[in-house]
Amino acid sequence: MSDDLGPAPHVVLLAAGDVLSDRLVLEHAQSLAAAGLQVTALGAGAAVDVEVAGVRVLRTPVPTTPPGRSHRLRPSRAVRRAVAGLEAGYGGRLDALAPDVVQVHDLVALPVAAATVARAGAKGRAVQLVLVERPDGVPPGRRAAALRALRREHAVDVVLAASSPVPPPARGPAGAAGPLLVCPVGGGTSGLETLVDALTFLPDARLTLLDDGAADLTGLLERAGQHGVADRLQVADSDERRTAQVAAASLAVLLLVEPQDHDLTLPTALSAMVGAGLPVVAGQGRAAVPWLAELGLGVPFAAGDPAALAESVRRVLADIDVYRARLSGPVVRSLLSRPEQTALLRAAYRGLLGPLSAADAGVTSVWVGPTNSAGQGYAWARALDRYHPDVRTEVCTLDRISAFSFPTDVRVAPDSWGSRSWSLAHRRDVRRRFSHVLMESGLGVFGALGGGELGGDLAALRQAGISAAVAFHGSEVRSPRLHRQLEPTSPFRDQDGDLGVRLQQTCDRIMRQLEDFDGPRFVSTPDLLDYVPDAQWLPVVVDLAEWAPGPPVLERATPVLLHVPSNPELKGSAVFEPIAQRLAERGLVEYRRAENVAVEDMPALVRDADIVFDQFSLGLYGVQAAQAMAAGRVVVSYVGDRIRAWLPVQLPIVEATPQTLVEVVERLLEDRDAAREQAARGPEFVARFHDGRLAAQTLARWLSDSTRPEGTPA
Numbered sequence: 001m002s003d004d005l006g007p008a009p010h011v012v013l014l015a016a017g018d019v020l021s022d023r024l025v026l027e028h029a030q031s032l033a034a035a036g037l038q039v040t041a042l043g044a045g046a047a048v049d050v051e052v053a054g055v056r057v058l059r060t061p062v063p064t065t066p067p068g069r070s071h072r073l074r075p076s077r078a079v080r081r082a083v084a085g086l087e088a089g090y091g092g093r094l095d096a097l098a099p100d101v102v103q104v105h106d107l108v109a110l111p112v113a114a115a116t117v118a119r120a121g122a123k124g125r126a127v128q129l130v131l132v133e134r135p136d137g138v139p140p141g142r143r144a145a146a147l148r149a150l151r152r153e154h155a156v157d158v159v160l161a162a163s164s165p166v167p168p169p170a171r172g173p174a175g176a177a178g179p180l181l182v183c184p185v186g187g188g189t190s191g192l193e194t195l196v197d198a199l200t201f202l203p204d205a206r207l208t209l210l211d212d213g214a215a216d217l218t219g220l221l222e223r224a225g226q227h228g229v230a231d232r233l234q235v236a237d238s239d240e241r242r243t244a245q246v247a248a249a250s251l252a253v254l255l256l257v258e259p260q261d262h263d264l265t266l267p268t269a270l271s272a273m274v275g276a277g278l279p280v281v282a283g284q285g286r287a288a289v290p291w292l293a294e295l296g297l298g299v300p301f302a303a304g305d306p307a308a309l310a311e312s313v314r315r316v317l318a319d320i321d322v323y324r325a326r327l328s329g330p331v332v333r334s335l336l337s338r339p340e341q342t343a344l345l346r347a348a349y350r351g352l353l354g355p356l357s358a359a360d361a362g363v364t365s366v367w368v369g370p371t372n373s374a375g376q377g378y379a380w381a382r383a384l385d386r387y388h389p390d391v392r393t394e395v396c397t398l399d400r401i402s403a404f405s406f407p408t409d410v411r412v413a414p415d416s417w418g419s420r421s422w423s424l425a426h427r428r429d430v431r432r433r434f435s436h437v438l439m440e441s442g443l444g445v446f447g448a449l450g451g452g453e454l455g456g457d458l459a460a461l462r463q464a465g466i467s468a469a470v471a472f473h474g475s476e477v478r479s480p481r482l483h484r485q486l487e488p489t490s491p492f493r494d495q496d497g498d499l500g501v502r503l504q505q506t507c508d509r510i511m512r513q514l515e516d517f518d519g520p521r522f523v524s525t526p527d528l529l530d531y532v533p534d535a536q537w538l539p540v541v542v543d544l545a546e547w548a549p550g551p552p553v554l555e556r557a558t559p560v561l562l563h564v565p566s567n568p569e570l571k572g573s574a575v576f577e578p579i580a581q582r583l584a585e586r587g588l589v590e591y592r593r594a595e596n597v598a599v600e601d602m603p604a605l606v607r608d609a610d611i612v613f614d615q616f617s618l619g620l621y622g623v624q625a626a627q628a629m630a631a632g633r634v635v636v637s638y639v640g641d642r643i644r645a646w647l648p649v650q651l652p653i654v655e656a657t658p659q660t661l662v663e664v665v666e667r668l669l670e671d672r673d674a675a676r677e678q679a680a681r682g683p684e685f686v687a688r689f690h691d692g693r694l695a696a697q698t699l700a701r702w703l704s705d706s707t708r709p710e711g712t713p714a
Contacts, residue, residue, distance in 0.1 A: 005355065005357070005358065005361060005432060005433065008036055008037050008038045008428055008429070008432045009037055009038065009100035009101060009353050010037070010038040010039075010040070010097065010098065010099045010100050010101075011032055011037050011038065011039050011040070011099060011100065011101045011102075011103060011349075012039075012040045012041075012042055012094060012097050012099040012101070012102050012103070013025050013028060013029050013039065013040070013041045013042065013103045013105060014042050014043075014090065014094065014102055014103065014104050014105065014106075014109050014112070014113050015041070015042070015043040015044075015105040015106050015109065016043070016044060016086060016105075016106035016108050016109045017043055017044055017045075017106070018043050018044060018045040018059065019041040019042065019043030019057055019058075019059065020043070020045070020048075020052070020057060020059065022043065022105070024105065024132075025041055025043070025105050026041065026052065026053075026055070027342075028103065028105075028132070028345060029041045029055040029057075030053050030054065030055055031342040031345055031346065032345070032346070032349065033053070033054040033055050033428070033431075034054070034431060034460070034463040034464045035346050035349070035356045035357060035431065035464065036356055036357040036428060036431035036432030036433075036464065037349070037356060037428075037432070038428060039054075039055045039056070040055070040056040040057075040058060040097055040099070041055055041056070041057045041058070042058045042059075042060070042090065042093065042094060042097070043057075043058070043059055043060075044059065044060065044061070044062045044086070044089065045059040045060075045061070046059060046061065047059060047060055047061060051420070051424065054424060054427060054428070054449075054460075058093065060089050060090065060093055061089060062085045062086055062088065062089030062090070063084075063085040063088055063089065083108060083111050083112065086108065086109055086112045087111070087112050087115065090109070090112050091112060091115060091116065094112065094113070094116045095116055095119060095120075098120075098125075099116075099127060100127060100128065100353070101127065101128040101129075101130060101349075101352065101353070102116060102117065102127060102128070102129055102130065103130040103131075103132060104129070104130065104131050104132065105132045107131075107150065110131060110150060110154055110156075111154065113129060113154075114129060114154035114155070117129050117155070128157045128158070128352050128353075129154065129155065129156050129157050129158075130156070130157060130158045130159075130160060130348075130352070131150070131151070131156045131158070131159045131160070132159075132160045132161075133159060133160065133161050157352060158348055158351070158352060160345065160348055178204035178205055178206055179202075179204065179205050179206070179250040179251070179313075179317055180205075180206045180207075180208060180245070180248055180249045180250050181205055181206065181207045181208070181249065181250065181251055181252070181253055181313065182207075182208045182209075182210055182236075182245055182246055182249040182251075182252050182253070182273075182278070183195060183207065183208070183209055183210065183252065183253040183254070183255065184210045184252075184254070184272075184273070185209050185210060185211045185217075191255030191283065191303065191304075192209070192217075192220050192255065193220065193223060194255070194303070194304055194305070194306050194309060195207065195253055195255065195306075195309065196220060196223055196224050196227065196229065196233065197223075197227065197306035198306040198307070198309040198310040198313070199224070199227070199229040199232055199233070200227050200228075200229060200306070201306060201307055201310030201311075202310050202313060202314070205232065205313065206232045206233075206234075207229075207232060207233050207234075208233075208234050208235070208236050208245040208249070209233070209234070209235045209236065210236050210242045210245065210246070211235050211236065211237045217235060221233070221235075246273075246276050246278070247276075249278055250278075250317060250320060251278055251279045251280065251281060251298075251313065251316050251317070251320075251323075252273035252276075252278040252279070252280050252281070253280075253281045253282075253309070253313075254273070254280055254281070254282045254283065255283050255303075274297060274327065277324065277327045277328060278327070279297055279298045279316050279320070279323035279324070279327065280297060280298035281298055281299055281300070281301055281309065281312045281313055281316060282298060282299075282300055282301070283300070283301065283303045295326065296322075296323070296326055297323065297326060297327060298316065298323070299312045299315050299316060300312065356432070357431060357432050357433070357435070357464070357465075358392075358432070358433050358434055358435045359435040359465055359466070363392060363435065364390065364391045364392070364435050364436065364703050365391070365392040365393070365394075365433060365434045365435050365436070366381070366384065366391060366392070366393045366394075366434065366435075366436045366437070366438060366699075366703070367393075367394055367396065367430055367433075367434040367436070367437045367438070367445065368380060368381050368393060368394070368395045368396070368437075368438045368440070369395055369396035369397060369398070369410075369438075369439075369440060369443075369445070370396050370397060370398040370412065370417070370440065370443055370445075371397070371398065371440040371441040371443060371473070372395060372397040372406055372408055372440070373440065373441060373473040373474075373524075374404075374406065374473065374540070374566075374622075374623040374624075375406030375407060375599065375623075376473065376524055376540055376541065376623065377395050377397070377408075377438070377440055377471075378395045378397075378406060378407050378408055378409070379540070379541035379542075379543070379692065379695075380438070380471075380538065380541060380692075380695050380696075380699065381393035381394070381395045381409075382541075382692070383541050383692030383693070383695045383696040383699075384696050384699055384700070386692060386696070387692065387693055387696035387697075387700075388696055388700055388703075391700075391703060393409075394409045394410060394433075394434075395408045395409045395410065396408070396409065396410040396411075396412060397410070397411050397412065398412055398414065398417050398443075399411050399412060399413050399414060400414060404598075404599055405598075405599060406599055407599075412447075416447070417447045417448065417452075418447065418448050418452075419447070419448065420448050420449070422447060423446050423447030423448045423449045424449065426446060426447055427445075427446040427447075427449060427460065430445055430446070430466070431464040431466065434466060435466060435467065436466065436467045436468070436469070436702070436703060437461065437466055437467075437468050437469070438468075438469050438470070438471055438522075438699075439454045439457075439468060439469070439470050439471070440470075440471050440472075440473065441471075441472060441473055441476045442454055442470070442472070442476055442477075442506070442509070442510035442513065444456055444457035445457050445461070445468075446460065453509075453513060454468075454470060454510075454513055454517070455512075455513035455516065455517075458516065458517060467519065467702075467703075468517075468519045469519050469520040469521070469522060469702050470514070470517065470519065470520070470521050470522065471522040471523070471524065471538060472510075472521075472522070472523050472524070472528060472532060472535075473524050473525075474524070474525065474528065474622070475503055475506075475567075475570065476503075476506055476507065476510060477507055477510055477511070477523070477528060477531050477532050478503070478507070478527070478528060478531050478618075479503075479504060479507045479508075479511075479531055480492035480500040480501075480503050480504045480507075481504055482530070482531060483618075486530065486619070486642070487617070487618065487619045487640065489572065489616060489617045489618075489619070489638060489657060489658070490617065490618075491569060491570055491572060491617045491618070499569055499570075507531075514532075514533075520536060520702045521533075521534055521535045521536065522535065522536050522537075522538035522698070522699075523535045523536070523537060523538065524538055524539070524540050524622070524623075525537075525540070525620050525621065525622050526620070526643050526646050526647065527618070527619060527620040527640075527642075527643055529646075530642075536698060537698070538695055538698050538699070539689050539690050539694050539695050539698075540622060540623045540626055540690055540695075541690055541691070541692045541695050542623075542626050542627050542630045542686050542690045542691065544630060544683075544686070544687060544691055546603055547603055547606075547627050547630040547631050547686075548630075548631070549607075549630070549631055549632030549683055550606075550607025550608065550631055550632060550633070551607070552632075552676065553610040553611070553632065553633060553634055553675070553676055553679050554610050554611075554634070554668070554669070554672040554675055554676060555610075556610065558587065558588070558589060558590050559589055559590070559610035559611055559669070560589070560590045560592060560608065560609045560610050560611070561580060561583070561584070561589040561590065561591050561592065561609065561610070561611045561612075561613065561665075562592045562593075562594065562605070562606065562608075562609035562611070562612050562613070562633075563577070563580065563591075563592070563593050563594075563612070563613040564593075564594045564595070564597060564602070564605070564606075564612075564624065565593075565595065565615075566624065568595075570615070570617065570618060571614070571615035571616070571617060571618070572615055572616040572617030572618075572638075572658070573593075575616060575617070575658045576613065576616045576658050576661055577593070579658065579661050579662060580613065580661075582662075583662065583665055588665065588666070588669060589611070589665065589669075592609065602627070603627075603631065606627065606628050606631050606633060607631050607633075609633055610633065610634060611633065611634045611635075611636060611665070611668065612624075612625075612628040612633045612634070612635050612636070613636055613637070614628070614635060614636070614637035614653075615637055615638065616637065616638045616656065616657060616658050616661070617638065618638070619638060619639065619640035619642070619643065620639065620640075620643060621635075621637060621639050621643070621651065621653055625637055625653060626686055626690045628682070629652060629653070629682030629683065629685060629686050630682065630683055630686040630687075630690070631682075631683075632679050632680065632682055632683055633679055633682070634654060634668060634675050634676075634678060634679045635652070635653045635654065635679075635682065636653070636654045636656050636661075636664060636665070636668075637653050637654075637655075637656065638655065638656060638657050639651060639653055639655060649685070649688070650681075651685065652678055652679070652681035652682045652685050654668065654675075654678060
């Protein structure tokens with residue numbers, strides 16, 4: 001599979017403090033890692049290099065303790081010392097990490113990151129710079145001005161607002177003196193004149209300015225007196241008063257402030273007001289306006305037009321109960337939740353880097369593995385390639401999981417599969433390059449990370465927005481307990497037999513994991529539909545060119561009878577092999593038993609036979625029977641009435657049990673023309689059901705129907 005996305009970009013999240021105790025840094029890091037990016041978090045403290053949930057976390061000692069956040073915007077001596085200390089501790093380490101993006105979580109670390117960006121640029125390597133505004137303890141007015149200055153000074157590419165999940169709204173009782181409007185003051189008076197003037201059009205409304213003390217409101221208060229609205233205007237300049245006013249308010253007004261300080265489409269002030277349960281009237285120029293209109297949480301107004309602002313307020317107040325119902329509904333609560341904030345973070349990174357993953361790029365790409373049983377994982381992938389060339393596939397096979405070496409795209413040594421470092425890199429690769437995964441035989445995708453089983457990887461796949469399906473090949477889900485009830489020839493009649501006990505434990509473990517799995521479940525043989533709830537048949541695929549028909553059967557006086565048991569105990573070889581040997585002793589057939597045959601030698605071996613014995617205990621037909629039919633051989637096996645009735649056409653396999661086997665072979669030899677007709681129908685049957693078209697159609701329905709798991713960030 002070609003990879004147009006290239007290697008995953010490396011994002012370094014830089015903080016001035018201990019990243020291991022910084023929840024926001026870790027949340028951002030894990031979200032970006034789940035999107036398929038290589039992520040490192042770098043902070044201060046005792047030296048450590050660990051992996052946390054797929055993120056490399058580095059701490060390095062710095063000579064100077066950074067000042068508190070509330071002082072970091074001032075070019076003070078303490079700040080300059082802190083910057084120098086961080087440069088000494090971080091500079092070389094950050095350069096060595098060779099990031100593609102540096103995301104700065106503390107303003108005091110911004111000069112350090114900017115210096116790394118500059119040094120990389122001097123060497124011809126572009127590095128993007130992202131700043132996360134964390135308003136902890138910093139007045140918004142001073143913060144807004146500082147952000148604009150810092151963005152210009154350090155050539156910051158993107159500024160993100162860090163907003164926490166919003167608690168449920170706590171509405172106070174409606175005031176008797178008319179509707180109360182609240183407006184956050186962002187450090188300047190731009191637009192506030194329009195709001196004060198609008199009060200002349202709203203004779204019953206009151207206005208509270210949520211002020212942090214950074215703006216000079218003297219002129220604004222004088223303007224209110226001139227308009228005769230001073231008695232309806234107040235300023236809340238403490239946390240306690242601001243909280244009380246928001247709780248009592250009817251709606252919030254957000255004014256147009258240009259230029260926008262944030263590139264994230266859900267600014268902190270907006271999320272705070274909506275999270276408090278307030279509908280919003282917003283200036284037309286705000287990035288939030290389309291978001292408000294789409295969810296019906298407020299209305300816009302034309303900037304600089306007090307009459308238009310007043311009309312927008314009246315529109316909201318006229319339907320205030322409707323707006324409040326929407327604001328308390330699950331859609332808004334979900335939007336303000338951590339998954340939505342994660343989606344916005346990833347959206348910002350798409351703007352920087354382009355598509356973060358195959359799904360982002362609109363590419364349908366499927367990872368298949370890791371068992372590739374009987375080469376079917378590879379065969380299904382090639383069928384998709386052949387009949388749906390717009391789909392990309394890659395088959396990964398865990399080496400030595402089978403005694404046979406079937407074709408694959410990627411072969412992984414068991415030591416690598418069990419290695420945490422390999423598994424982390426593999427998980428990042430899968431998250432970036434694949435939109436879908438087809439997990440085989442109850443095993444997972446990410447090696448050691450999820451315990452090696454599908455249940456351990458489901459959460460990570462959902463978080464990455466990857467659609468998952470499972471495929472089963474046989475014994476891993478064919479419950480011996482149920483098989484004893486369905487098949488009189490079952491090899492599991494001894495309830496205490498070692499094989500049956502071991503397989504039952506495997507089946508039970510997989511079924512428990514499937515209880516939490518809501519994706520497609522595929523089975524390679526029709527009999528497995530009885531064992532896996534809600535399963536779909538994903539037919540085995542046979543390469544018709546490789547298994548082209550051989551010479552006509554039963555032309556020799558003594559035909560060749562072939563048996564190639566992949567698992568003699570399951571196929572019932574011990575029961576019917578003495579019968580085959582007696583037939584050979586009578587001179588009726590030449591009996592050949594072959595084991596451990598190289599994959600590439602199998603077609604010639606089968607084409608040189610006249611009759612192929614498959615199995616006489618399980619009640620099914622699988623890969624080997626389909627290959628023998630494609631080769632035009634007479635296939636004798638126990639399939640059972642249940643499976644034959646399920647198929648839409650007659651299955652060209654001669655039915656036999658150990659009890660009827662002698663009679664069946666004698667009849668074939670007595671009426672060789674009828675046996676040849678039976679064999680001749682084999683290639684046609686396989687071409688209809690097993691040339692890959694039906695398998696590709698089945699998988700394509702999953703690929704076209706699958707959507708991101710509910711609640712997964714985009």
